[in-house]
Amino acid sequence: xxxxxxxxxxxxxxxxxxxxxxxxxxxxxxxxxxxxxxxxxxxxxxxxxxxxxxxxxxxxxxxxxxxxxxxxxxxxxxxxxxxxxxxxxxxxxxxxxxxxxxxxxxxxxxxxxxxxxxxxxxxxxxxxxxxxxxxxxxxxxxxxxxxxxxxxxxxxxxxxxxxxxxxxxxxxxxxxxxxxxxxxxxxxxxxxxxxxxxxxxxxxxxxxxxxxxxxxxxxxxxxxxxxxxxxxxxxxxxxxxxxxxxxxxxxxxxxxxxxxxxxxxxxxxxxxxxxxxxxxxxxxxxxxxxxxxxxxxxxxxxxxxxxxxxxxxxxxxxxxxxxxxxxxxxxxxxxxxxxxxxxxxxxxx
Amino acid sequence: xxxxxxxxxxxxxxxxxxxxxxxxxxxxxxxxxxxxxxxxxxxxxxxxxxxxxxxxxxxxxxxxxxxxxxxxxxxxxxxxxxxxxxxxxxxxxxxxxxxxxxxxxxxxxxxxxxxxxxxxxxxxxxxxxxxxxxxxxxxxxxxxxxxxxxxxxxxxxxxxxxxxxxxxxxxxxxxxxxxxxxxxxxxxxxxxxxxxxxxxxxxxxxxxxxxxxxxxxxxxxxxxxxxxxxxxxxxxxxxxxxxxxxxxxxxxxxxxxxxxxxxxxxxxxxxxxxxxxxxxx
Ligand SMILES: Nc1ncnc2c1ncn2[C@@H]1O[C@H](COP(=O)(O)OP(=O)(O)OP(=O)(O)O)[C@@H](O)[C@H]1O
Ligand SMILES: [Mg+2]
Numbered sequence: 001x002x003x004x005x006x007x008x009x010x011x012x013x014x015x016x017x018x019x020x021x022x023x024x025x026x027x028x029x030x031x032x033x034x035x036x037x038x039x040x041x042x043x044x045x046x047x048x049x050x051x052x053x054x055x056x057x058x059x060x061x062x063x064x065x066x067x068x069x070x071x072x073x074x075x076x077x078x079x080x081x082x083x084x085x086x087x088x089x090x091x092x093x094x095x096x097x098x099x100x101x102x103x104x105x106x107x108x109x110x111x112x113x114x115x116x117x118x119x120x121x122x123x124x125x126x127x128x129x130x131x132x133x134x135x136x137x138x139x140x141x142x143x144x145x146x147x148x149x150x151x152x153x154x155x156x157x158x159x160x161x162x163x164x165x166x167x168x169x170x171x172x173x174x175x176x177x178x179x180x181x182x183x184x185x186x187x188x189x190x191x192x193x194x195x196x197x198x199x200x201x202x203x204x205x206x207x208x209x210x211x212x213x214x215x216x217x218x219x220x221x222x223x224x225x226x227x228x229x230x231x232x233x234x235x236x237x238x239x240x241x242x243x244x245x246x247x248x249x250x251x252x253x254x255x256x257x258x259x260x261x262x263x264x265x266x267x268x269x270x271x272x273x274x275x276x277x278x279x280x281x282x283x284x285x286x287x288x289x290x291x292x293x294x295x296x297x298x299x300x301x302x303x304x305x306x307x308x309x310x311x312x313x314x315x316x317x318x319x320x321x322x323x324x325x326x327x328x329x330x331x332x333x334x335x336x337x338x339x340x341x342x343x344x345x346x347x348x349x
Numbered sequence: 350x351x352x353x354x355x356x357x358x359x360x361x362x363x364x365x366x367x368x369x370x371x372x373x374x375x376x377x378x379x380x381x382x383x384x385x386x387x388x389x390x391x392x393x394x395x396x397x398x399x400x401x402x403x404x405x406x407x408x409x410x411x412x413x414x415x416x417x418x419x420x421x422x423x424x425x426x427x428x429x430x431x432x433x434x435x436x437x438x439x440x441x442x443x444x445x446x447x448x449x450x451x452x453x454x455x456x457x458x459x460x461x462x463x464x465x466x467x468x469x470x471x472x473x474x475x476x477x478x479x480x481x482x483x484x485x486x487x488x489x490x491x492x493x494x495x496x497x498x499x500x501x502x503x504x505x506x507x508x509x510x511x512x513x514x515x516x517x518x519x520x521x522x523x524x525x526x527x528x529x530x531x532x533x534x535x536x537x538x539x540x541x542x543x544x545x546x547x548x549x550x551x552x553x554x555x556x557x558x559x560x561x562x563x564x565x566x567x568x569x570x571x572x573x574x575x576x577x578x579x580x581x582x583x584x585x586x587x588x589x590x591x592x593x594x595x596x597x598x599x600x601x602x603x604x605x606x607x608x609x610x611x612x613x614x615x616x617x618x619x620x621x622x623x624x625x626x627x628x629x630x
Contacts, residue, residue, distance in 0.1 A: 052523045072526040085524035089542035098538075102529035146528070 002062045002153040002186050003028045004049060009058035011044055011210075018044040020210040022058070026188065031180055033197045034190045035233075036207035042190040043082055045207075046156050049188060051075045062153065078147040079156040082190075084139045086131040086146075092118070093127040096145045103150060117149040120175050122168075136163045144172070148179055155180065155187040161196065173199060194234060198222070206230050228345040231272045231338060237302065237313045239272045243342050251339075254308025255288045260334065265348055272338035275302065275313040278330050280320060285331040287312060291322045305330055380605065387599030394594050409595035417581065418573050419600070425570075426577040426604070429491045430559040433498030434552050437506045440499075441551070445511035446536060450522075460511070467504040471564055479568050489575045497565045502555040509554070513547030514540065546618040553619060557608055578604040 004026040011018040019041040026032050034042040047053040048060060051072035060067045067075060078099065086095050096114045105113070118124050121141035131139055140163045147155060160176070161169045177200055180187050191197055197204050198218045206213040206221065206229070214226040225231035231239045244253030246269040251258040258271065278287075280303065289307035296302075296318070303314045305328055314330050322328065339348040386394055390406040413419045448460050478497065479488075487493040517540060525535045541548070566580045576584075582600050585593040612619060 047523075050523075050527050052526065072523070073529050073531065075527075077527060079524070079527045081520050081524055083518065083520050085518065085520040087521065087525070087539055087543075089539075089545075098525070098530075099528035102525075102534070146524075 003064070004154065004186060004188070005059070005061040005064075006045070006049070007059045007061065009045070009048060009055045009060065011041070011048060011053065012056045017210045019048070019055075022212055024205060024212065024215060026186060027202075028063075029184045029186055031177070031187045031189065031200055031202045033201035033204050034188065034207060035192075035194070035197045035204055036213075037233075038192075040207040041210040042207060043158055044210075046079070046158055046188060046190060049154070050077050050079050050156055075154075076152045077154040077156055078150060078152040080143050080147045080158055080160040082158040082162075084131075084143040086139055086142055088131055091128055091130055092123060092134070092142050092145075095131065095142060096127075096149050099146060099150050105150065113149055117145040120148065120179070121145045121172065137165065137168065140164065141172070144176075148176075151183055151185065153186065155185050155189075157187065157189045159190050159192065162192065169193075169196075176200065194236060206233060208233075225272075225338065226347055228270060228272070228340045231340070235274055237275050239274045239338070240278075240312045241340070242271045242273075242310055242312065244269065244271060246339070254310065256286060256307055258286050258332065258334065258337065261337070261339065265339065268342040269348065270340040270342045270345075272340060273332050274336065275315040277333040277336040278312070278314040279333075280314065280316050281329045281331040283329060285329040287330040287332070289328060289330070290325050291328050292324070294320070294322055296321075303328070380602070383598040384602050387595050387602055389595060391593070391595055409593075409599045412593075413596050413600060417584070417596075418576075419581065421573060422576050422578050422581040423603070425491050425494070425575055426560065426579075429494035429498060429577060430556055432491070432495035433502065433559055434555050436495060436499035437503050437555055438548065438552065440503060441507040441510050442536070442541065442548075444507050445514055446540065448507070449511050449514035460508075463504050464508055465504075471501070475564060475568055478565065482569055488569055489571050490569075491575050493569045494566060494575060494577065497569065498555075498559040498562060501562065501565070502558055506551040506555050509551040510544060510547050513544040517543050549615050549618045553611060553615060556611070560604055560608060 004024075006022050006024045006026075009022040010020055022041075022045060024032075034045065036042055044053060048055050051067065051070060051074075055068065062075070086092075087098065090098065093114060096117055097110055100110045100113060114127075115124065118127055121144050123138065123141050123145060126134060126138060126142075131142065134142065140160065144157070144160050147157065147160075157176070161172050164172060173196060176187075176189075179185075189196075189200060191200075201218055203215060203217055204221045205215050208229050214221060214230045216224070221230060221234055225234065225239070228241055232241055242253050242256060244251055244256065245267070246252075246261060247266050249259060249261045249263040251261055251269065251271050253271070256271075287305065287307055289305040289312065291303065292306040292311055293304040294301060295304070298318070300318050301316045301320045303316045303320060303322070305312045305314055312330070340346060341348055385403060387409050388405055388407070389403050390408050393400060393404055393406075444463070448456060482488050482493050482497075487496070521539060521543070522535055525539050530538065561579060563579050563583075566575075566577050567583070570576050570580055578600060582597055582604075585596045585600070
């Protein structure tokens with residue numbers, strides 16, 4: 001129910017950069033996911049949107065209105081905190097009801113809302129407990145319930161499912177997406193989990209060291225990475241990034257030779273190829289190496305090939321098996337190769 | 350093997366209780382001793398011969414209630430102490446909140462300055478305080494006692510509460526703020542309940558100091574109008590009757606009992622509070 005614009009946002013903690021040059025335009029009703037390694041500034045960005053942290057520079061606008069000087073209390077956002085932040089002296093019921101009381105929701109409606117939110121996160125049996133008497137996952141769900149109990153302009157969720165087991169996480173993911181779609185509330189979501197990011201997001205924001213690396217739909221992020229960081233960060237196992245030389249349309253690196261590449265580029269180039277776009281071949285092909293490791297996962301088998309000093313991940317057939325150190329050849333799907341400038345890491349298009 | 354281990358643990362437990370029991374006896378002996386003095390006739394107390402079978406007497410008990418306005422002393426003590434603790438809390442909680450939450454220039458200096466008021470000898474300010482209260486027309490009133498007890502205790506009450514507040518994660522307040530709570534509400538609904546053990550600890554310690562306060566009470570209270578238990582004790586030492594030991598002992602015991610009960614009742618909070626205050630600066 002609100003468009004959020006972050007314009008040239010900078011945040012410095014003394015001499016430490018928290019966030020640098022962040023420009024994001026979050027559309028109304030959009031589900032946006034922040035993804036990035038620990039310490040890259042996801043929480044800081046979120047806290048600035050919530051009004052808990054003031055940007056050192058830049059403007060935060062909601063529906064066109066500058067929010068920099070608006071107190072957190074008056075921003076009408078609901079936030080799930082990374083550390084849960086449940087009120088220790090209150091029961092779970094009172095915790096979930098707290099925002100309703102503070103926002104002046106009529107008393108008569110409060111009980112039903114609290115129970116509904118608790119039901120969604122499967123905590124109905126724990127409403128009378130104090131937070132200390134809950135497990136980590138239960139606390140996290142209580143924190144989630146406290147956020148979704150009312151209908152704010154914006155949901156901010158900082159790793160709201162990080163402490164749940166796989167099954168519950170999947171169930172909660174569906175709930176969150178459903179609530180967001182149903183209530184049409186603009187949502188900013190932080191996670192470390194790529195599956196979560198890919199399945200929930202309308203658009204993903206990839207951050208590193210306080211700076212935005214790429215903003216795009218899950219498809220764009222996966223299929224059209226802007227630089228080596230994004231390429232290496234997304235996907236499990238991640239994209240192979242092989243440094244080498246490009247000249248006259250031919251890329252070479254130890255054990256590796258790919259022809260038919262654009263001739264206008266040259267010099268030190270990094271070639272990117274996802275493991276699922278590689279296949280084991282018989283006879284010579286793009287990559288010649290030796291078997292370094294074989295990992296059957298049941299559904300598929302991952303093969304690690306050593307070429308020169310470089311280890312390359314290849315997705316092989318599910319019943320592919322090979323002895324260590326035997327020679328192996330790998331072919332690439334050449335329509336799915338990516339080239340990056342080795343020095344800057346930027347994509348060469 | 351298993352039974353041996355069990356046995357040794359049993360021995361251990363007996364030993365533990367024996368040591369604790371002995372220590373408790375050592376601590377309680379003076380208390381029991383002056384209770385026994387308080388419940389014996391005067392003649393028996395001042396005799397130099399040892400007495401193995403003391404006579405029980407309520408002489409002192411009757412005397413302190415009929416010859417002296419002990420009920421009023423008691424009332425004065427209670428009102429002055431409770432009043433002073435309330436004043437302390439009203440002043441200390443916001444001060445501690447500010448010291449623990451906001452950053453501003455000189456904050457740590459102010460914190461230290463507040464604490465440092467505790468470091469000087471009270472006698473230094475006795476005379477100025479006497480004149481201050483006289484000019485304000487407060488001499489010989491329990492209002493003056495309330496104020497002076499509050500002033501004496503304010504520094505460490507603030508300091509203890511502050512150390513508790515430092516332990517509250519900032520995220521908790523952030524959550525309350527995004528949930529729509531005002532600063533006052535956050536203080537009232539989130540912070541105060543969370544630091545209740547600290548508030549109780551600080552209050553009890555303040556209470557104990559206030560009950561034992563003698564110098565300023567003597568200075569300010571000149572008639573039974575504002576005498577408290579601690580000063581009343583001093584009354585039994587002069588006059589034509591000489592030192593009335595059994596009355597002194599009984600009044601001292603009466604002053605001791607309420608504190609003892611309170612401390613036992615909140616023991617759990619107290620021990621936690623004292624150690625917490627100790628480790629966090
Ligand atoms: N209050 C603060 N004072 C100083 N530095 C801070 C403060 N808060 C955050 N930082 C720094 O800012 C950077 C970004 O922190 P932030 O908490 O936003 O990371 P994050 O992306 O949420 O990480 P994580 O995934 O581990 O939660 C970090 O380098 C951190 O050390
Ligand atoms: Mg974080």
